[in-house]
Amino acid sequence: MADGARVILVEDDPTVRRLVEAYLDAHGYETVSCANGIEGRAAFAQAGADLLIVDRMLPGLSGDDLCREVRAASPVPIIMLTALRDEEHRIGGLELGVDDYLGKPFSMKELLLRVEAVLRRTRPHSATQTFTVGRFTVDPTRRRVWTRGQEIQLTAREYELLVFLLHNPGVVLSRDEILAGVWDWAFGDGSTVTVHVRRLREKIETDPTDPVHLRTQWGAGYIFDPEPQP
Structure with missing residues (x-):
């Protein structure tokens, strides 16, 4: 499923960042890890991505602001990670235009399933006729x-x-x-x-x-x- 898809991971928690990067890499993804929103913005501007995984609570440039900037420039799919699990915050995240919203803590298997589902949906269907x-x-x-x-x-x-x-x-x-x-x-x-x-x-x-x-x-x-x- 991965086919070398390029994923930009923006997560300030070094433990979570290392675990997610290792897990995605092991499943065939090319993962670019960023510790804050400013690094994430630069990585996306430099080479783009097939998918962004963005923590909502980030230093420097918040996850919300990063998603707004990316969404204004590109329809690239975004999965938001957050410790804010109540409905109001979930809806707030979706209003930013993200494609999926995953609350912390989460299992690596659940994240992988979400990544696969988003990428499967964003790739061309077998029917290609207009x-x-x-x-x-x-x-x-x-x-x-x-x-x-x-x-x-x-x-x-x-x-x-x-x-x-x-x-x-x-x-x-x-x-x-x-x-x-x-x-x-x-x-x-x-x-x-x-x-x-x-x-x-x-x-x-x-x-x-x-x-x-x-x-x-x-x-x-x-x-x-x-x-x-x-």
């Missing part, structure tokens, strides 16, 4: 989406969410079904879906507060209409 559903045109090879001739700038996870919805038009989908289809999670925190739906609406809806494409079905989940009637 396709159109309603107002949306998708190029799976380049992982790009357009609507009415305008490209939509999406993070890796937002892209996966939109493509999943495009493959299920008019179907009422629960948050658990979306977690399984987009995150590969058999169970998880539904607020993850809520945050990503809100972020996606901000990019595809004319008025995110009154959505016409991605609507809420109260008590059931969400329903997606790629070609709503005027």
Whole structure:
């Protein structure tokens, strides 16, 4: 699964940093370790990465600020690590545009599974032909989406969410079904879906507060209409 994927790990705890680096390297990843946000920013600017793993509490440049900077420049997938496990902090992390959020302490096996899932989702699918559903045109090879001739700038996870919805038009989908289809999670925190739906609406809806494409079905989940009637 690794295929030599380049991972930038930004973690100020030297013990955690050494353990994660050794574990990922042993599973075929090229891991670049950074002790603070400033080093992480420089490493990404110099050579990029297939994935960033960022601790939220960092000296110098916080994990939040690093994620904001990276996300403003690139859709590269990001996994955030944090000792802040309550829902408010988890949602705050997701609002930064990260793709996954893993609370400390965590097992190396769980981290590896999250890394594999994120990278699997962000690589081109076997179907590489451009396709159109309603107002949306998708190029799976380049992982790009357009609507009415305008490209939509999406993070890796937002892209996966939109493509999943495009493959299920008019179907009422629960948050658990979306977690399984987009995150590969058999169970998880539904607020993850809520945050990503809100972020996606901000990019595809004319008025995110009154959505016409991605609507809420109260008590059931969400329903997606790629070609709503005027």
